[in-house]
Amino acid sequence: MNNISQPFYTFPSPAKLNLFLHIVGRREDGYHELETLFQFLDYGDLIEISTTTSSNEINLLTPIAGVSNHDNLMVKAAILLQNYTNCSAGAYLKIKKILPMGGGLGGGSSNAATVLLALNVLWKLNLSIQTLSKLGLSLGADVPIFINGYAALARGVGEQLSAVYPKEYWYLVTKPDVHISTATIFNDKNLPRNSPRLTSNDVEIESCRNDCETLVINRYPEVAKLLTWLVEYAPSRMTGTGACIFSRFTTRKEALLIQSKLPQGIESFVAQGINQSNLHSTLAEIALTIPPNN
Numbered sequence: 478m479n480n481i482s483q484p485f486y487t488f489p490s491p492a493k494l495n496l497f498l499h500i501v502g503r504r505e506d507g508y509h510e511l512e513t514l515f516q517f518l519d520y521g522d523l524i525e526i527s528t529t530t531s532s533n534e535i536n537l538l539t540p541i542a543g544v545s546n547h548d549n550l551m552v553k554a555a556i557l558l559q560n561y562t563n564c565s566a567g568a569y570l571k572i573k574k575i576l577p578m579g580g581g582l583g584g585g586s587s588n589a590a591t592v593l594l595a596l597n598v599l600w601k602l603n604l605s606i607q608t609l610s611k612l613g614l615s616l617g618a619d620v621p622i623f624i625n626g627y628a629a630l631a632r633g634v635g636e637q638l639s640a641v642y643p644k645e646y647w648y649l650v651t652k653p654d655v656h657i658s659t660a661t662i663f664n665d666k667n668l669p670r671n672s673p674r675l676t677s678n679d680v681e682i683e684s685c686r687n688d689c690e691t692l693v694i695n696r697y698p699e700v701a702k703l704l705t706w707l708v709e710y711a712p713s714r715m716t717g718t719g720a721c722i723f724s725r726f727t728t729r730k731e732a733l734l735i736q737s738k739l740p741q742g743i744e745s746f747v748a749q750g751i752n753q754s755n756l757h758s759t760l761a762e763i764a765l766t767i768p769p770n771n
């Protein structure tokens with residue numbers, strides 16, 4: 478039996494969209510240099526955390542199918558933070574997984590960022606956003622944007638962030654029935670890697686693109702078919718290395734209408750693009766409720 482005596486606190490773990498994604502070069506270690514515009518969605522997973530001082534174990538009470546607890550980015554994030562700070566406390570973690578995995582919505586990275594930020598508060602570690610971002614980057618290239626919590630134009634592998642304020646449209650997000658691995662796309666010899674670098678941060682999203690999209694369309698007919706269907710209704714583009722596609726609408730009502738017409742069997746949801754992650758307001762609220770000697 479688990480001896481859980483402290484309350485569980487609930488934290489959101491939102492999705493991200495890459496409103497565009499340009500590949501501008503490749504580093505010597507093989508990683509690609511990107512210029513990508515990140516915005517959050519008001520939609521994502523929910524993570525519950527309870528801390529303990531009676532053991533330093535990290536217990537994930539809700540395993541994710543297909544991911545061993547040992548490999549789960551939530552567990553890895555908690556252990557990384559413990560080791561970095563020599564923290565002797567432990568934690569119980571639960572997740573309500575809502576985001577599709579491997580869809581380019583950044584769910585795993587978001588989960589890692591939520592655990593880092595939440596345990597920093599619950600364990601009272603007081604690490605800065607900069608330090609947490611650096612730690613998070615070792616878990617995945619998308620972790621720093623979720624730690625940062627503001628929409629941003631990202632350079633490097635996604636860790637050099639400049640604040641931007643794209644319009645907060647409504648999106649219909651659809652998932653073709655394929656799993657695309659980030660590594661497979663980045664390792665493909667046909668991936669274009671030489672987009673010109675942006676000359677300013679003030680960019681027109683419509684005139685940009687996702688440099689992975691053509692390759693993915695050529696390799697995965699399910700993605701090509703769905704994208705061809707969606708562009709008849711709204712501007713639509715792939716996020717990350719796929720396979721999810723986001724279609725842009727001015728109102729929620731329009732997005733819901735097209736969702737109702739989707740071909741049968743396509744997983745989808747409607748959400749609003751937001752320039753501040755909803756995790757950060759929750760963290761501030763919870764920080765105020767934690768007793769000083771907890």
Ligand SMILES: C[C@@](CO)(OP(=O)(O)O)[C@H](O)COP(=O)(O)OP(=O)(O)OC[C@H]1O[C@@H](n2ccc(N)nc2=O)[C@H](O)[C@@H]1O
Pocket residue numbers: 495498507508509510511513580581582583586616617618619620633634635659660663716717718719
């Ligand atoms: C492409 C993006 C865009 O936001 O998102 P996703 O499609 O995964 O959501 C990210 O850069 C993905 O970041 P993340 O999913 O954290 O990637 P990682 O786990 O760090 O990397 C997986 C593998 O992809 C390759 N990789 C990743 C990022 C990058 N800039 N260049 C690469 O070449 C490397 O081979 C690496 O081993």
Ligand SMILES: Nc1ncnc2c1ncn2[C@@H]1O[C@H](COP(=O)(O)OP(=O)(O)O)[C@@H](O)[C@H]1O
Pocket residue numbers: 541543544548549550551577578579580581582583584585586588589659717719
């Ligand atoms: N907590 C987690 N949530 C989702 N995926 C995880 C998690 N921990 C590890 N993973 C692994 O990370 C992979 C990428 O997942 P995810 O971040 O959702 O996709 P993407 O990088 O395409 O946005 C998954 O296929 C899974 O093997």
